[in-house]
Amino acid sequence: MHWGQIKTLFILCFLLLDIYLLYLVMVKQEEADIDTKTNPEVSIEQQLESENIVIDTELPKDPDDEAFISINQRRFSEDDLEQIEKLNNQQTKVVEDKFIISIFEEPVALPEDPGEDIISSIVQNNVVYPTEYEFDSWNKDLNVLVFFQKKNDRPVYFNQNGMILVFLDNENKMIGYTQSMLGEPSVRNDKKPLIKPIRAIKVLYDNLQLGWGETVTDIEMGYHMMLPLDNGVHVLVPTWKVTVDENKNRYVNAVERFVFPVNDNEMLIDAIETTIERVRLIEDEAELKMDLIQWLNSKIQEIESE
Known part of the structure; x- marks a missing residue:
């Protein structure tokens, strides 16, 4: 047999081998796709397990x-x-009938290492409509201390028109709050399917918001602002709040499946800056306004310096 014929035979053999291997890869991929479609929860859990991510x-x-x-x-x-x-x-001011700014005449002490229930009880004893909010x-x-207002028994996350911020001094005494x-909410559109927590x-x-070795320690459903309208109305969408390693919170739009940034x-800091602008609207009380603005600015500088 001539060398040219041998070389052609080897090329054909390798080509057939490549085709066979490609076929095997395609079969495996098709099986994986079918498994993902028929049992997505198992597939997701296996993926997380491979990254040492624990729920x-x-x-x-x-x-x-x-x-x-x-x-x-x-x-x-x-x-x-x-x-x-x-x-x-309390020395309290209400700005434009929409925003309460209050300073305690005597700071209110928190007990050492208080639990959530203790914090909630102390704060709720010092504000109006206390049951409307949750810690x-x-x-x-x-x-x-951050409290969100509830709607439909769910928290509305970081909406500056529905929250309480309680400011503490270096001894963890409550010195004021906003x-x-x-x-009241109204339904905006037809019902839409929501994604499962998994x-x-x-x-x-x-989206690279959950990585190797991290632990999901809590997950709950609330609302997040989708967009503000020109008439001042806010559109809220059901949102999953996922807590990672007990102190990192992530917010996932439960309808459109994206992560809120x-x-x-x-x-x-945005909420405090908004508070400063509202303090400026207080009529008279020049000394109080100046003290509040300086104190709030110091809070922002503390975190920015870090």
Whole structure:
């Protein structure tokens, strides 16, 4: 047999081998695709396991279909203002009937290492409409207690028109707070399917918001602002809040499957800057305004310097 014929035979053999190997790869890929479609939860869990990612919490039940809701800021009524004026141990100002700024005449001490229930009880004893809010977190960088207003028994995350910020001094005594309230929600559109909690975790993983060796320690459903409208109405969308390693919060749009670009410190700094602008609207009380603005600015400088 001539060398040219031998070389051609080898080329044909290698070509057939390549075709066979390609066929095997395509079969494996098709099997993987079928498995992913028929049992996505198992596939996701296996992926997380391969990255040493642990889910150390009981996942909520799969949610029903839901609609977006529309909501705007509530203006405090005359009756509300009377209740606010009756609050003890406080020097309180209400800006444009929508925003409470209060300073405690005597700082209110927190007990050493208080639990969430203790913190909630102490704060709720010093504000109006206390049951409308739930404790979210203690931001140690800014030394601020964060409370979100609830709608449909769910928290509305970082909406400056519906939250309480309680400011603490270096001894963890409450020295003042700000409070705003949202009005009543209305349904905005037809119901839409919401992603399951395990799928929200997968969205974080796919977006590099959850990585090797991290642990999902909590997951709950709330609302996040989708967009503000020109008339002041806010559109809120059901949102999964996923807590990683107990102190890192991620927010996943439960309808459109994307991660909200939320940083807790940045959101709080924005809220404090908004508070400063509202303090400037207080009529008279020049000394109080100056003290408040200087103190709030110091909070921002502390975190920015770090």
